[in-house]
Amino acid sequence: MNWTAHAAHLADRVTHPGSRWAGPVAGIPRHEFVPRWWHRGTEGWTLNEGEADHQRWLDAAYGDRSLITSVGPLHADHAEQDDHPVGLPTSSSTLPSLLVRMFQHARLGNRDELLDVGTGSGYGTALACRRLGDLQVTSIDVDPYLVDAARARLEHIKLRPSLATLDATGELPGAYDRIVATVGVRPVPAGWLAALRPGGRLVTTIGGTSLIVTAEKQQDGSAVGRVEWDRAGFMRTRHGADYPPGPREILAAAREQDGEEVTTGPYPVVDVEQAWDLASMLDITVPGILYG
Template identity: 35%
Template sequence: MTLPTDLDNDADALRAAMVKGLAGADPSAGAGVPMHPAWLAAAGKVPRHAFVPGFYLPADAPGAQGLTVWEPVTSELDYGRWLAAAYSDATLITQFDGEETDWERPAVRHGGAPTSSSTLPSLVLRMWSDADVSEGHTVLEIGTGAGYSTALACERLGSSHVTSVEVDPVRLRTAADALYGCGYTPTLARADGLYGYWPEAWFDRIVAACSFRSVPPALLRQTRPGGKVLLPLSGWLYGNARVLLTVAGDGTAEGPLLPGSISFMPARTHAAPAYGNPADWAAGLHEVRSRSVRHAPERITVATEEAFHLRFLAQSAVPDAQMVTVGGVLHLIDVVSGAVATLAPEGGAWEVREGGPLKLWSLIEQVIDAFDAAGRPGPETYTLRVDGKGQRLLPAHGLRLQLPRGY
């Protein structure tokens, strides 16, 4: 691609404006600790546009069948839109469904699942700030992605202190080209972040740019005693949380959930499995007697911070369940146990039918009951403890909430 001769001047001005906006953002609108000035300084030096030569932005209106229309953006297609987006506080999608785009001849996409992106700068800076990183620390980043976050760590800590792993070889090669082109030389490796990266261990900090169903044990074993691991957590109900764990010398770890409702793409090895046709699952419930629900599904489905947090807690009670709505009927499907539940609106209320070895919605209602009885506590009131007994959320308000066993 041919870039304009005044690119550097245009980028400098837009980057300065972006950093000024990030520095002036309301701290109460974010999560965790305030953004560290050193990370803002790094953002003022790293040319984000070098890491996103092409990406997708959603069109203003959906396409056929309500699918999102994703428009390709490059400097050649629309220089102004490309550069403005590169220095906006927005996530830029760079890959769908694990398929690479030919950015010399990109095409409009209809729907698809994003599988790689350049995360919005405010969230990247928030993650590095929340991880309590200081000069002299060695860090492992899980999920190199486009490489922008890696560049920020190199800018602040020095390339020799940064290791970043990426499972996708094409993504890694593209990020490496951009990093080396900007003068950054971290240790890069194609590896599954589930297992960290033993050749460079131990680390003072491990920070993941993808989410896990539970804390991978290898990450704790690769962290120095007293070191910290910042992980996004998610699951098959798409309930999300973030935890900052401090690792003890005996290999146990403990730390608080952080406030806010931030979400990340799941690690590919932790992604939800296909469940088939919901109608097949529901077919066996026609003879099951329904009951009125104590809590409507909106408690965990509406777009509020409390619902996102409550969904994460509910997910801990039914970790193998997935949720899909078809024709106004909500299906809960557990491909591991074979349990299923359907919730359907009946005369202004909701009725539930449950089948299989687990009563999925009943278990979720127990979590909601305990949550309400405890005064609806926020995520920062919970601690995750990882030890020989598993990965437990404390306090569980009378319930035993545990993440799936580490992988």
């Protein structure tokens, strides 16, 4: 399959010719990292298989959008065509422009050692390897299958970073000049600051919000951070194959059942989860709120 022209076009869209990320984006076969993915339509989550429609595969993989690879505990690689999982997305291949922006916030130097938190499909790890060299990249994820699949797909394109299955909210192995997380956390785990070398830089998002936070570690072990003039949304960290059960089941039932009084309001209803700025404001003022 001729993917190189598609990758070059993607690089033109998400970088500029002088960017150090143009080469990595143009040179990575993203479709190989997402052979199957989930699409949410009128019937819920449905499976897409790249080999069944090469043009659709190329359009999806080299479009600047996120591709959901796991819903709940079910990864697309393990699904059947008639599967329609119910639950929250638990892994994805993040849209390339956002990956590039997160790495740019890290201000990577050529000799920096990077910890990539949230391996996912492995595509972001591949970009980092092409930018820095695979010996300078470590990537971790809580899901053993994601790590194993990413390792195989990275090796297929001759990239061999250090990969590990690990709960990122705990203690981290090693020491790093840069830590970039493509998962949302709240609060920032203490282990991240401990693993960051003095002078190092951290880039992450605050879980439940669209806020990108960066911080530099000081010589005395403290950190100085800021909220960037940029926005991003990532899945929250989890401690296993799926998020723990919660009151979302009650909300799902409420959507289908009539209450004691049913009325029609005069104003449109906002889908709060899709309105990032509004969702961020609410999660800061009333953290943990759920939307029906």
